[in-house]
Amino acid sequence: MSSRERVLGRVRRALADVREEHPDTGATGGAAHTDGGPARDGVARDYLRVHGERTAAERVELLATHLADYRARVHRTDPAGLPDTVAALLAARGARRVVVPEGLPADWLSASAATPVPDTPALSARDLDAVDSVVTGCAVAIAETGTLVLDAGPGQGRRQLTLVPDHHVCVVHVPGQVVDSLPQALERLVPHRPLTWISGPSATSDIELSRVEGVHGPRALDVVLVTTDAPSTASSSPR
């Protein structure tokens, strides 16, 4: 007997009492549901979809507050001011080489003196380690938790781009890319894409619970909130 059959056999024997409760159902137990799975016995979803009512402006404000709580640095501008803002953030870090994911709007880096390093499959983790900064967009941002979600879409690139360089500049279109809550964010995301949720810079509390920023991921996270009605750079669409 294969281990697969042994484990599944043990599960089924262990659940004999459950089967007795539902004698009419088959080996998988439970009545068939519309999604083909067992009916959700006893799962009430009476928790809140959103914690509080907010205007779009208040939502963006909450996002900024929570990002700052996690020691991300928050900046605000409009589309016309974005190139200068990005250039200033890179200059303040002394960034000389900046990795650029595929699909990043060309004008974002147009005012920067740093050398753009376009992402290619040949660019290895060691190559990235020699890069100072990365500039990306995001798929969605969550106000209640202060979280940015990247889904590897255009302007975001491979997961390691935002991991190996020590400085990450993330551009968020507000209010369009901002949702209130985690349940709303999940609705916007496509599970089959590789997803990275970022809440502040890398941190550890393993030494006497004192928080230290920047263990293995980027030590500095600059978030640029760009007020715009333009379509987002997110590739995800609501499910």
Next chain:
Amino acid sequence: MPTPPGAAPAFPDAAERSTRDTTLRNNLRRATHTIRAKRAAAVAELADWGELRAAGAAIKDHTLRHLDHYLEQVEAAVTAAGGQVHWAVDAAEANAIVTRLVRETGEREVVKVKSMATQEIGLNEALAAAGITAYETDLAELIVQLGHDLPSHILVPAIHRNRAEIRDIFRTQMGRWGRPAPAGLTDEPAELAEAARLHLREKFLSAKVAVSGANFIVAETGTLVVVESEGNGRMCLTLPETLISVVGIEKVIPSWRDLEVFLQLLPRSSTAERMNPYTSMWTGTTDGDGPAAFHLVLLDNGRTDALADQVGRQALRCIRCSACLNVCPVYERAGGHAYGSAYPGPIGAILTPQLRGTVSALDASLPYASSLCGACYEVCPVAIDIPEVLVRLRERVVEGGPVTVRGTRAVIRPARGHAAERAAMRAARWAFEHPRALRAGQRLASRTRALHPRHLPGPGRAWTRGRDLPEVPAESFRDWWQRTRGERGTA
């Protein structure tokens, strides 16, 4: 879970030693009290915490009640997304699978994301026996590994170490495993973290194989989720060519939407944050992004035995947040090592004896490693009634009875060493049914109190091994009542 070494002391013996270690007690008290207060504040932010908690418990219960269905769904979804699924009945099989998969890559080193499942099965030791070096990359796990130590907390495995101890470990040990600690390393947390960053970055950039666990697997989509803070998880999950994830079968949740419950419950309960710094989600493999090969090892290792117990199965709801450790008066004083397993604290006291059985003295003692105060149940984000399961397991240890051991129904006999407890319970029952005898006994006890020992001799020794006998008062309550209020009432 591997049976603990024969020499592993029972909880009362281990705890008696550790409670005398004042450094340990100070490190622990400071840490648990800090995190406890922060957690309460993080939870208080959500007005619907009670509803989220109930939903979390219900989703996990539902999944467990249909686990066969969801495991098959996981297998199909992960396979369709380009991953390979392996099934492991026990620790030995899981270790053999991982060892074979690493060997097939031709590599002799792996980087590891902190994972309870691989701690549980002793993967690092098994890989070492096969000539493969496993590097722990979580800062706390690194401290534990370099210090030839064992983890003592689910979330903060090196919670028992203070900064001076950590500096000494880094200074003396880092060079043996790779890049040595910088000269003049102080005990500032930021400097220590920087030393770890430099030490580990070389490993991340050269590693071809990584091993992880997972916090959740979404059955509907085949998506794995790892929640972390440092970025070492992201490094391991995205840089190597091959990723092997060892995941307990209880980690499954049915749908993508269910994450909305658990991603709210877990960070606030564990690190007391609105959201942990990094969460990674991946489904099989993605061309050009992350590992080209992904293996999922589904681990039983006693979980189906726990599933067979209608009271005990709720322990499988656990999402390993460690909130129960931080509120437990017994954990705070005894420390994590006393529990003799990867899972310390209240959850360990109910999980370990169910996964391993109650045959060894250590495992039979774990259901007693509690004051039954109920604080663990109060904070549990998936509402595991830990005291209820503790009592159930105590009954099993003392009375014996039907259990499932490695998938087979069996009847276990009462554990040895508990004959005195059974006799005492019978004696107490008799005494309460015979009030005159009870009264006489109490008077006798009061008059002879100067002669009473601190520990019981003979068969009662087991009971007083881990506790001091209470002192008998100079006067029994009955006599005191009679003397002070007797004239007003009845005796």
